[in-house]
Amino acid sequence: MGSSERDRLVQQRVAVDSAGSDREAPAEFRLVHAVLFPVTILLHVSGGISYYTTQQWIQKYLIETMDINDGHEQHGHHHVRCLQDGNSTEGNFTRIEQETARWAMFAALASHVPSFFVSALVSSYSDKYGRKCLFIISALSQTVQMAITSLTIYFQWSLVLIVVGSAIDGLSGALYTNYLAAMLYLADVTPTEKNRAIALSIYDGLLMFCSTISALSSGFIITKAGFFPSMVACTAAAGFCLLLICCCLPETHKRHNRATTRTVCEMIRRIGDVYCSPKFNRVAFVIVLVIYFFQTFASVHRGSTELLYQLGRPFCWTAHKIGFFSAARHAAQGLASVVLIIPLKRCFSVVNIALISAVFNTGSYVLEALATTTLQLFMVPIVATLGALASTMLKALLSAMTPPDKQGAVFANIILVATSTAILTTYSLNHIYYATVSVFTSTVFIVLGGMSFMAVLLLVLFKMTQRGEAVYGPTENNSVRPGDTRDDVLTRSISSVDGNR
Template identity: 40%
Template sequence: MKTGETEREKTPLLKETNSSNGSKFGYKYFLLLLVMVFLYISVGITFYTISQWIQYKVRKEILQGIEINSTSVCEGTNQSDPVYEKFQTVEKKTAFWQMLNQLASSIPGSLAVLIIPSFSDSLGRKVLFVLPTTTILLKEVIYALIIYFEWDILWVVLASLFEGIFGSFYLFRSGMYAYIADITKPGRHRTLALTILEGSFLIFITLSGLAAGYFIEFEGFLVPMITCVGLIFFAWCIVIFALPETHEKHNRAKKMPFGDHMKRITGFYRSKQFSNKRSAYVMLLLAFFIAELTSSHRTSLEMLYQLGKPFCWPSQKIGLFSAARHATEGFAGLVLIAPLKSCFSEIIIAILSSMFNAGSYVLEAFADTDLILYLVPIPATFSFLMIPMIKTMMSSMTPSDKQGSLFSGIVFVEVLCSITATYLFNTIYSVTLSLFHGLVFLVLAGLCILVLIVLILFAMTQTVEIALPKLEKIVTN
């Protein structure tokens, strides 16, 4: 063989080792969707079931068989009536236990999600699915036992605390985002994938809410809870036996001490390594924080708003309104994102979305009839798109060996917003109720305008610099 030919055969070739599926959604994506179907519906029905069981348990202890319509306050029930006072006690105690149950999961969950996802950059993504599905399965089994034996409500809180210590549902969401970043290319493909996942979440939550209402009405609490255990068990089996590892070894970060993992999470916003992108990351994180703050507590606020005057809606109307709004938002994610993305960039879609979100809140604030309130889901259709667009832009700027760290910080912000919004907007609603019952929605509209301003400034001053995948040298013999 000639020397020239030998040298040419040994010349290193550059091969792109990105594990994405190119422009097609392969089996890895649909396996993730299958896990999501079982997990989201299970978690959704569990939420409605255990929330209503808590109220049932409190009612049983305080009212002792006395029935009173929850809309009687709106209809002018005599507030000096002892039965009315007992009902108020039920509402307050139920709200207390539900808040305690939520905090028992979200506070330790926020700490776990700040730590564990970053390790997936060096250990692989599978841990981000195995841990949450296992702990959610165990929690729902405990819930079923609590309902069957009618144990004290405190056991519900302890079960949620156990789940939260290991990351809870938030860890799964972090893993889901990193998984998508592993199997898609930056740009249109990743935008579609992330938006479809976010839209699917809204659709599944809508279905689980509707299903839970009828399920509980006809079957009580135990059968829905056992059904949830079965659904999450199927999700767990897919994760253990079918879901592949997507973070290839050549893309993984080196193993490092715990302190270094914490530095990786904040490095995007302070490290010299990202000096040319630091301002872009900071602006997008600020926009994401405010956007998440405006959306994370919306359903609960709307429920309070609709229960009071002038609407005095019963639970059926509230459920239908919530289903309509979530369904239309999910529709935007599943159907409209593809044509929107073919016409506009992510930043333009995010700007338009924040404008529609502000408009939906203004309409809701000034609604004084059922008809006007039913129109709110129309401008709200595009309202959620700003969040997946911001996530997509941040992910596209980030190298493959740092996706876990990026989404660890993003999901932590989601949990922080959930906790903050619960107290902040409930307080604003209570304080301003006597002034103008819709004032809290005008505050939310103002925050949406703030998101709009930050995104416009980003569009004028920054660019999304796509991080190229790692290249691997291959020597032919």
């Protein structure tokens, strides 16, 4: 090889290294994470407090408008009571629970149904226009929805306005769009040699932390300040978050990685391209997506179902106790996502962690269904500690199967599954609760436990039928090496994200 040829190769190598350093600039990486934290905390904490406030105000509103409030007050504030005294009949109590579940279902469906169509489409467009627009859309719609709810509470307007506000939020994809934007951010800025499963798990742990804060604070804020001030504070926090996104949040999806498709039909077609790509095992992708469906079905509607369950008999919990229970469960699961994921990852593969998580999740639902005392119910967060890891591991598997220019498309499929299960669970679980509240109120938890057990069975089937090479294809980092077990290949493949394809 001549000196001129060597010089040309050296120059090409320097150019490649420079491009790689531009893509993974340390300053950009630090800035993204620094701004992503306050954006996530503001949106999700305000959204959580808003949710608890709205659900409990709906029941209070129904008690007053249906003219069966017995006039009692607790701690100087009208408390959403269990109505189990001599002035309230069993029929009135059941009717209030049924109506609360019905209006909660209307509001949830008004948000989830448009989210199903919108969130997947905007995620594919983010492959062309960037990720920042997703944050702006989500924060703006959440601010508008909270403002409408605040006015409804203040003027005691019809519950239909709550549904309208939820529908407006749903037209942007609701919090699914924000969650999708965050996942794509992490996919953009996580270096290829890093473990994306850990990054996603830490972010999910942050969400659990936000849920813990909102659950703990909602009971105190509602009791001390009231429903209207609580909603005003949430609206202000969401509005400030919108300004923070517009002024401080940088774009991470570089132009050289952006897709070139333009029309709506092309964007929709991109969502289905992951099922046709020859770059990986499509059968394995579909199996993991089906497992994710059952896992999401078992977890997406858990909080709202627990809230209705705990407001009613035999527990009749106050806002304080409801918030404390929800905070305990989210804190335990957040701890597992942030702290336990690293030692677990050293000992088990991604698939094995998902399997262990699904088993614990199933056990927590069985315990919750059979609990008859407050002590037994507070044991549920302990059993459910590892229950949230399965969803994170499955998302990491799906992301690792997909090349960089199709990350938006694969996360669009993830969001489609999440929104479709949210619609299905909202409708089915509320109807199950409505029909069985006077017979066996824990029926919904038996159903959720069954769905979680289906995820366990499918994960076992996946481990038995899919080898690492069959799942990910013979790439540099995930090809089978001498002495490797199937789990070694699966674990290593998460670290070789996309860049080796």
